[in-house]
Amino acid sequence: MKIIIAGDGEVGFYLAELLEKEFQDITLIDKQRDKLAIVENKLGIATVLGDSTSYRVLNQAGVQNADLLIAVTSVESTNITTCLIGKKLGAKSTIARINNMEYLVDKDKLDLRDLGIDELVSPESLAAREVKYLLKSPVLTEVFNLYKKDLYMMGVRVEDDATIINKSIAESAHLLTNSSFMIVAILRNEKTLIPTGDLHILMGDLLYFIATDQGKDKVLEYTGKKPILIKNVLVIGGSKTGKYIALRLGEYYNIKLVEKNLEKCNHLARHIPNVHFVCGDGADVGLLEEEKISDYDAVISVTGSAETNIFSCLLAKDHGVKKTIAMVENTGLFNYSQKMGVDTLINKKMAAANFVFRHILKGRVLAQLYGIESEIQEFIVKEDSKITNQSIKELNFPANAIISGVVREGRGYITLGNFKLKANDTVFVFSLPESMKEVVAFFK
């Protein structure tokens, strides 16, 4: 599969890095010579220097044979133009990154597909959507929608008041009498474990569940969490992400948004209803105390600086804020920030990459998770496969992988041991990288 990525920033590089692992032929177009050189050395992919809206540059990248053209520069109009020209020159499918919510809201009316843009992606808006899910169920460290409103991936940290501590998974299985959720992975001391019956759950573990809609509450019950009601939300940083959070959530929560730049702050204040705006530095302890940070149920820090975001969240935790979410673009900081006590991380690049994976590259890697090594993959069971009509416990499935959910005829199911796979089921598999090949072979 030939994929061309037109980018000028982190999203482009990150996508290239991820896709490189999976596919053969990636070409990255970028305007910055030195950055391209780094990528070329590190990833060994083809690069083209220049403006992606140029006919010559696109041809040079081989657009006429491309299966997919992804335009993710920070300039929306560049992305749209790139896709339009690329499609004209022969790219089979195109994705454009956009900043303007209008395009997403009126997606069907505008019908950009007609023009040559097959899919729109807005990392900021995806991040805002993630925040929305997280605020709805604040005890979760992570929520990820696998299939419509039917299957969710969720992460929960085990804290000292949980009854399941020091019990093996098998022992706690009596609590799992229903088939609405299951544990698919455990993150302990930076290591990812795939659960087996005799594995004990320890305090501080981060448990990953897959659950149906009804199962979401059961997961909380299982881990001994009491639901928290979020009402007052402090958003730090008026970046695009902050703006979308304010726009999307303004009507549901009391939101106060802190932004350093007065001009930006004024601009946001003029356009976003139902939100208080404060001009000031989100890393300024005095200011946050003056704004009564301890009165907030949740603090979401989405400034351009990961360090500021982590710091603000730690400060908030210290003041007794129940839920803190930090935007961390530097993936190297994931483990440390989680260890230090930030509840939840969001990452625009990963949100965008996950989106691209899910919507365009069906049947492959579905999603990356924060700080965890395993990946969720999606497979479709074939008619003539040897695994059809067998219950899962008889399958002899690879050890470091787990079948965690199935979509059958438009409905999601949790796959406990007695579940039998049928042809045309969509199967979600959770696996460690070393078992990836085995898993793929299994479904061939």
Next chain:
Amino acid sequence: MNLIQNTKFDTFKMIFKQIGGLLIILGYTMVVPLLVSLLYSEFYSALGFLISGLISYLIGFFLNKTIQIAKVPLNRHALIIAAMGWLSIAIMGALPFFIIAYITPVEIAQQFVPSLADYQSSIFYFKNPLHALFESMSGFTTTGLTMAVHEPSIGKGLIFYRCFSQWIGGAGFIVLALAVLNQSSGKIAFLLYGAESSGERLRPTIIETARSIWKIYLVLTLFSFVYLVIGTYFILPEYNLLDNIFDSINHAMTGQSTGGFSTLDDSIAGYNSKAMDMLYLLPMVLGALSLPFYFKVFYEKQIKQFYKNLQTRSIIITCIFGGIILSFLLLKSGVISEPFRVGIFQFISALTTTGWQTSDVHIWDAASVTFIVMGAMIVGGAAGATVGGIKIIRILLIFKGLFWHINNYFSSENSIKVVKFNEKRLLPDEMNRELAVAATFSFIYLVFVLTSTFITYYFMGTEYSITDALFESASAQGTVGLSCGITNPEMSPVLEITYIIQMWAGRLEIIPILILFRTVFLGTNPKVV
């Protein structure tokens, strides 16, 4: 020094050229009352209109065509043109009254007087040029105060002319000139448009905007006309149909323009019918709503504007509650036999600045008079309509500003204190600017009203009180036209001139007049300190 002299000269040339254009239009408009006079066989009136129209047209033609100037007017010029233009129109528009008063023989004039009446024709009051100017100014500014003591006795031609002048003046003379002449460039047109009316641009070009405004205005007037003819026919079946049509045309024009001249001796009270009072409420309210608002409803099909539009909503609410409160005040005072009928009609007439009268305000108690002055006449209708007054939107803005100011004490020092007003979100700086403009205007408006109240107090007849003076002054300033009797042909000339200036300033929202005075007394150079 020479250079300055030249610029000043240029300024006046430019202004007179534009005024010439307005006078040409005025000349043309005289054709309509001329035809009406002929229709009623009032040949002396017809001759009067012919002469006045010709004079106006020729002066206009002379100014507009002979002055050659390439300079493009600036904003201040547009405001001066508006001020000077309206004054010139009032002066030239006074000619028909003056000329007809002189050329009509006494016995002909006496034929105008209704057969049962025992008074002389009021037409001869206009032999006094000041009275003619007052009547003309009251007409074009849509005020409705009058020197024609017994309206029916001045002849159908002049009655029609009075109402017609209000109708033309209502939507605006400059807007009409822009719509008809089609000769001004975009920039001049925009400046002139902004100087006279709300300045809201409805169409991409100002010429088209001006035409849209006149189209809406015409359609609304036609609607009022049909409504009044049918309504009158059903309520008073005995009433002569020809009189009904004549009344309805005139009242539709003066209702839509919120002018308030009437064809009857006692205004709407002349019908002596409760149902007719009710019938006449609608044209007044229609006239008080903003023309851009109608544009949005009809052209852009935004029906929800009816309850979403802040001005429209507040006017309707104010009409209802104000009317009820005034009724109770009148009921309490006990001087009026039908307080609810009078209260509601008079409040709406005052708020919409129409000025149709069904009651003798002179006998009202002080509380009711003060309430109608403060709660209706000074407030006025919607910006962008034909009304006078401070305009309801400014009052709302100032109140909003007050609450905003108080609430600010409760938010933290660094927070951005945004305020939402009329569907717009305003930043502190913008809000302060808007507030300053609205507050300055309201303040100067009140200064005008109060100053005039004192002038009135010293020059009025002894039978009137200070509340009467306040009432009459607010009525002239707000281009309302309700009168408690102070305005009459025997009034002091000082007071008459004061009211003329007030009506003139009231129609143009004062500022252009102040700019004109500044230019006349201090020239056009910027002030250096």
